[in-house]
Amino acid sequence: MQSTSDRTLGIEDVSITGHAQLIKVRSYLPASKGALLPIVIYFHGGGFVRGSPDDAEIAAATIARRTQAWVVSVGYSLSPQFPFPAALEDGYRATQWAVANARAQGADARRMGVAGHDAGGNLATCLAAVARDRGQFAFSAQALLAPLLDPSMTRMAKADEIVAPDLGARECATLSSVFAQCIAMAPSVRGPIESRRLAGLPPALIASAEHDLLHVEAEKYASELIAAGVPTEVARHCNASHHELGTHPAALADVVIFFQKRLHSKALRR
Numbered sequence: 001m002q003s004t005s006d007r008t009l010g011i012e013d014v015s016i017t018g019h020a021q022l023i024k025v026r027s028y029l030p031a032s033k034g035a036l037l038p039i040v041i042y043f044h045g046g047g048f049v050r051g052s053p054d055d056a057e058i059a060a061a062t063i064a065r066r067t068q069a070w071v072v073s074v075g076y077s078l079s080p081q082f083p084f085p086a087a088l089e090d091g092y093r094a095t096q097w098a099v100a101n102a103r104a105q106g107a108d109a110r111r112m113g114v115a116g117h118d119a120g121g122n123l124a125t126c127l128a129a130v131a132r133d134r135g136q137f138a139f140s141a142q143a144l145l146a147p148l149l150d151p152s153m154t155r156m157a158k159a160d161e162i163v164a165p166d167l168g169a170r171e172c173a174t175l176s177s178v179f180a181q182c183i184a185m186a187p188s189v190r191g192p193i194e195s196r197r198l199a200g201l202p203p204a205l206i207a208s209a210e211h212d213l214l215h216v217e218a219e220k221y222a223s224e225l226i227a228a229g230v231p232t233e234v235a236r237h238c239n240a241s242h243h244e245l246g247t248h249p250a251a252l253a254d255v256v257i258f259f260q261k262r263l264h265s266k267a268l269r270r
Contacts, residue, residue, distance in 0.1 A: 008065050013053075016097050019089035020082050024075035025097065026053040028064035029105055036108040038140075038263035040064070041095050041127070042073045045118025045246055047148065048087065049079050058247045059117065059145075059255075066256040069263065070107040072098045076123065087119075091127045099137050111263045113141040113202075115255060117246035121147025125192050125201070125221075132200050141262035143205040143255045146245040149192045150217040192221060198228035205258040206234045207251045212242040233258065 010029040015022050030037065040063055044056035053060070053073040064071040076090040095112070102109040116124035121144035128139045206222040208215035215236060222234035233254075240248045 009061060011061075014097075016093065018077060018093055019086045020077055023077060023090050023094070024053060025094050026056075026060065026073040026075070027105070028060050028071040028073070030064055030068050030070075032106050033068065036111075037106055038067070038069045038111040038113065038259070039098050039102060039107050039109060040067065040069045040071045040113045040115055040259060040263075041091065041098065041124070041139075042071055042114075043076065043091060043116030043120030043123040043127075044073065045116070045120050045146075045243075046078070048119040048122075051078070051119075056117070056120070056246070059115075059252060062252045063115065063255060063259065067259045067263070069113070069259060070098070070102075070105050074123075087123055088126050088130065091123055092130060095127065095131070095137060109137065112137065112139050113143065113259050113263050114139050115143040115145070115259075116147070117145040118242070119148050121145055121218075122149055122192060125149075125204075128201050129192070129195070129197070139202045141205070141259060142202050143207070143258055144218070144221075145207045145248075145251055145255070146209055146212055146214065146242050147192075147206070147218055147221070148214065149221050150214075195224075198225055198230060201225065201228070201230050203231040203262055204233070205254060206232065207245060207248075207254060208234070208236045209240040209242055209245045209248075210236055210238045211240065212245070214242060 012027045014025050016025055042056055042060045044051045053075045056073045060071045060073040074091050074094045077086040099109040114124045114128055124142055124144055128142045131137055131139055204225050206218050208218040222232050225232040235254055237248055237251050245251050
């Protein structure tokens with residue numbers, strides 16, 4: 001366990017039991033202003049194969065500070081060493097940990113959001129679906145930043161239509177291959193964009209980037225959620241690329257406003 005502070009946030013690393021190994025969760029706790037805080041579970045990007053809570057530092061701290069929420073950033077197990085469903089189940093266990101510790105942290109487990117960038121966006125919406133189905137806890141909102149959703153790569157923009165993408169077709173193919181391998185190990189699981197069981201998911205904010213080959217699948221998922229009756233907001237951020245969206249000021253500002261609206265409407269006093 002390690003503690004630091006940036007004056008406005010208490011930041012703490014905690015090791016918890018994950019699905020297949022010990023994992024790290026990084027807690028971002030704002031100073032209390034008297035009301036119980038909502039909780040946001042956050043997943044970093046990295047295409048399922050790399051990354052850590054360090055990569056989510058800007059997003060997690062921004063959401064915690066400006067939303068006034070307890071943010072739990074999940075250091076989930078990475079493929080291919082820990083294939084599906086390790087990362088998703090790590091997220092589930094991290095949420096169980098957050099729920100169990102909510103009162104001690106001055107937080108309200110009845111007001112939870114989930115968010116993520118890139119592969120983290122995939123894990124965020126999948127965790128929302130798992131929570132819906134298992135019924136142990138529930139999310140009130142999900143925010144997905146440039147999420148990876150389609151292992152088939154059939155919903156990518158054409159390369160000549162995107163100016164200076166920072167995620168090229170070759171890297172997309174590699175990430176999609178990893179995603180497809182994960183799904184192959186669990187035939188009952190499909191990519192979120194292929195799901196026909198979207199009803200009952202929490203209200204969503206989906207952020208896409210102008211200079212991202214994958215903006216098409218993110219926006220297609222938004223339309224699928226809307227068709228399933230899920231309240232959904234979608235914004236394509238100009239002059240932003242795939243990797244940039246996880247720290248993009250305008251995108252994070254949208255996430256903050258979205259969580260403020262969805263998680264603070266029924267705030268309780270301590």
